[in-house]
Amino acid sequence: MYVDISEILKGKVDGKKVSIRGWVFRQRSSGNLNFLVVRDATGRVQVAVKKDKIEDGGWKDASEAYIESSVEVAGEVKKDERAPGGWELQVSEFRTVHQGEPFPISKDLSEEFLLDVRHLWLRSRKLASIFKARHHLVNYLREYLDKEGFYETPPPVITKAECEGGSTLFEMDYFGDKAYLSQSGQLYQEALIFGLGKVYAFAPSFRAEKSRTIRHLAEYWHLEPEMAWYSQEENMKLQEDMVEFAIQKFAKEHVEVLEELERDPKILQKVKAPFIRMDYEDAVDKVNELGGKMEQGDDFGTQDEALLTKELEKPLFIHNFPSDIKAFYMRDDPEKPGTVLAADMLAPEGHGEMIGGSERVWELPELEKKMKAFGLSPKQMAWYVDLRKYGSVPHSGFGMGIERFVKWTLGLHHIRDTIPFPRTITRAYP
Ligand code: 4AD
Ligand code: MG
DSSP states (O other): OBOOHHHHHTTTTTTOEEEEEEEEEEEEEETTEEEEEEEETTEEEEEEEEGGGOOTTHHHHHHHOOTTOEEEEEEEEEEOTTSTTSEEEEEEEEEEEEOOSOOSOOSSOOHHHHHHTHHHHTTSHHHHHHHHHHHHHHHHHHHHHHHTTOEEOOOOSEESOOSSOGGGOEEEEETTEEEEEOSOSHHHHHHHHHHHSEEEEEEEEEOOOOSOOTTOOSEEEEEEEEEETOOHHHHHHHHHHHHHHHHHHHHHHOHHHHHHTTOOHHHHHTOOSSOEEEEHHHHHHHHHHTTOOOOTTOOOOHHHHHHHHTTOSSOEEEEOOBGGGSOTTBOBOTTSTTBBSEEEEEETTTTEEEEEEEEBOOSHHHHHHHHHHTTOOTTTTHHHHHTTTSSOOOEEEEEEEHHHHHHHHHTOSOGGGGSSSOOBTTBOOO
């Protein structure tokens, strides 16, 4: 009977004879005794191999196995306080499935080397735990949106639309014509609200970011809800509810993953709506107060956002940015001319922006005026302009960078560890 190692660790097969399949995590031998730790996707367990108690070539296989050799082991499960995890498998059969070559990864290797062998490093406990966490977090975000009546609608990845400005577009040859990898599915989601009301895209977005930072990827996963009839106020409310839901459910149901990553669930338990709100101008003053250097009208850099959020326990919305430092599609605030009905949600503990959202320009004259001011050709975007010609309605939406959300939730230093194969300015391999 094959069992997951987690079943052994949970005490479900005490005293039974079971088989496990996995990879050698550690090996230590002394005379006629071989202690190995075997891991699978669910846990690690000590296996004790005694030379005189093992069948056929089992002793040879166990002695010659490398770290990461794949193995099948059968034996009796015994409680043992000295073993890591408290359980031991007393082996009667040991078979190496693939001995392979000595594993190239050992302790204290440079980050660059680990990135070169990322395809192998993915087996590490840390990365495996992060991707389990990512899976659960994404599921909870979807669960929330589903519960709120959203439909998931896929956006195109190849586009002619410059949603977020020309400077970070990846250009491609499209059958002799020019096209781009999408920076955001938002404009397409806007077309879908007329038939479906509330929709979201979950897809990769691409940014040719020239900067090397701990929070920028060239390819990232983007969750982009768009809602007919929503004001910016309702938009922000939805964002904080969604984040609270996902974080609370994760902190409650996956304590073991958090422990593995040395992240205290108590920190996450404090993440409850309503979040903090701050006007753009006050936020600039605050950055300066905290020792940063900004002028009114500047956009926040990575350092500025780190200063603003370092001491916070829950996310911060910065709202009413000056119109000219934000995107063309954001609606001007009639109550505060020169600023837009938009907010960025910044993650606490120094992580910074993880959501950008706004109410959209929904009336034709305002859109035409804005596109002109931003130097965008209404011809190339004619389909988008069209949406303001036939029963247009007020609407809002936002985009969350999934890797930014995971980075904060798990308290990770660098964004590259939140995605299996990170694409950055210096790397598209492996
Ligand atoms: O603020 P951004 O550029 O907004 C948009 O793209 C809107 N069209 C979204 C919308 O309203 N539907 O990007 C949204 C989020 C950011 O807050 C950030 O979390 C993430 O996308 N993001 C990145 N994540 C990783 N690497 C990058 N280079 C990112 N650029 C943006
Ligand atoms: Mg933004």
